Amino acid sequence: MDKKKLLLFGARGRLGAALARAYGEDWNVVALGRQEGDLSTPETAASMVRREKPAIVINSAAMTNVDVCETERGLASTVNADAPGALARACTDCGARLIHISTDYVFSGNASEPYEEHAAPDPISWYGQTKLQGEEQVLSAGDQHGVIRVSWVFGPDRDSFVDKALQSSLRGEPVKAVADKWSSPTYTLDVAEALRALFSVEAPGGVYHLCNRGVCTWRDWAEEGIKAAAALGLPVKTSSVEPLKLADIKAMVAPRPVYSPMTCERIEGLLGYPLRSWQDAVHSYVHLLADQGRLTVD
Numbered sequence: 001m002d003k004k005k006l007l008l009f010g011a012r013g014r015l016g017a018a019l020a021r022a023y024g025e026d027w028n029v030v031a032l033g034r035q036e037g038d039l040s041t042p043e044t045a046a047s048m049v050r051r052e053k054p055a056i057v058i059n060s061a062a063m064t065n066v067d068v069c070e071t072e073r074g075l076a077s078t079v080n081a082d083a084p085g086a087l088a089r090a091c092t093d094c095g096a097r098l099i100h101i102s103t104d105y106v107f108s109g110n111a112s113e114p115y116e117e118h119a120a121p122d123p124i125s126w127y128g129q130t131k132l133q134g135e136e137q138v139l140s141a142g143d144q145h146g147v148i149r150v151s152w153v154f155g156p157d158r159d160s161f162v163d164k165a166l167q168s169s170l171r172g173e174p175v176k177a178v179a180d181k182w183s184s185p186t187y188t189l190d191v192a193e194a195l196r197a198l199f200s201v202e203a204p205g206g207v208y209h210l211c212n213r214g215v216c217t218w219r220d221w222a223e224e225g226i227k228a229a230a231a232l233g234l235p236v237k238t239s240s241v242e243p244l245k246l247a248d249i250k251a252m253v254a255p256r257p258v259y260s261p262m263t264c265e266r267i268e269g270l271l272g273y274p275l276r277s278w279q280d281a282v283h284s285y286v287h288l289l290a291d292q293g294r295l296t297v298d
């Protein structure tokens with residue numbers, strides 16, 4: 001039987017690359033990086049949907065640098081808001097479902113409990129605002145489309161905070177990390193697995209949260225990565241991570257939400273099982289890096 005077509009935007013990003021690898025066995029994956037699927041020209045990107053006529057489109061492309069979004073506001077609006085809207089309308093026209101990746105940064109971070117899917121967004125940065133506008137444009141284009149909010153994304157295709165902490169520790173450098181900002185790390189391989197639940201036409205559209213279970217700070221995240229490496233016998237040289245205050249990171253231009261963990265009830269309901277804890281996901285990731293020989297001293 002012919003495989004159905006899945007069109008992926010952002011295929012060379014941290015999450016997109018993991019998605020591009022995951023679905024090839026079951027789907028005819030057309031994976032577009034920035035050059036082939038540029039979201040700074042939304043109608044051109046949408047015309048690719050109309051031409052390819054896929055069953056599923058995933059948009060993992062975005063302007064993700066929160067500080068650059070603050071200063072390049074027009075481009076951020078085009079890429080993060082208008083382009084997802086154009087993709088969603090093209091999907092509606094050809095009967096496809098758009099799975100659009102969004103962020104916990106649509107929330108203000110003034111909460112004291114993890115955000116549920118129906119919590120009211122209230123972004124405090126231009127990045128968060130453009131991502132929220134993207135969500136709204138996607139959802140208004142058709143009920144079948146899904147908005148998937150992830151947070152603190154990590155995985156083998158592009159370094160993130162935990163990789164930098166591991167590398168510093170292996171080099172014997174002190175590791176410092178913010179200890180007064182909380183969220184939930186999201187392992188790209190777990191996202192790839194969980195998104196399959198949305199490939200079925202029976203799965204309802206709307207907003208889904210998708211992150212590993214639990215709440216932590218950047219400091220906890222770094223320490224867990226180092227602990228996992230030490231448990232595998234790797235020569236990490238740091239056991240504790242020095243705490244920093246968010247307010248002391250002067251290089252940050254845009255404000256960040258202080259507390260933006262999320263609960264994932266809707267996707268867990270579709271999956272029929274709870275997502276694993278962020279600690280389990282970090283250990284699994286460090287194991288993978290060790291197996292690939294990537295945790296060596298440079």
Ligand SMILES: NC(=O)c1ccc[n+]([C@@H]2O[C@H](COP(=O)([O-])OP(=O)(O)OC[C@H]3O[C@@H](n4cnc5c(N)ncnc54)[C@H](OP(=O)(O)O)[C@@H]3O)[C@@H](O)[C@H]2O)c1
Nearest residue numbers: 012013014015034038039040061062064103150151152153
């Ligand atoms: N990273 C996080 O911690 C995090 C947290 C919450 C939500 N998210 C969301 O998760 C999704 C995936 O992010 P990620 O972590 O995979 O980040 P990423 O590695 O920065 O991936 C984003 C991809 O989008 C591409 N891109 C940027 N501008 C583009 C344009 N004009 N046209 C087409 N592609 C463009 C980038 O291309 P280049 O490779 O050329 O740069 C990159 O490959 C995004 O929607 C992001 O908002 C991420």
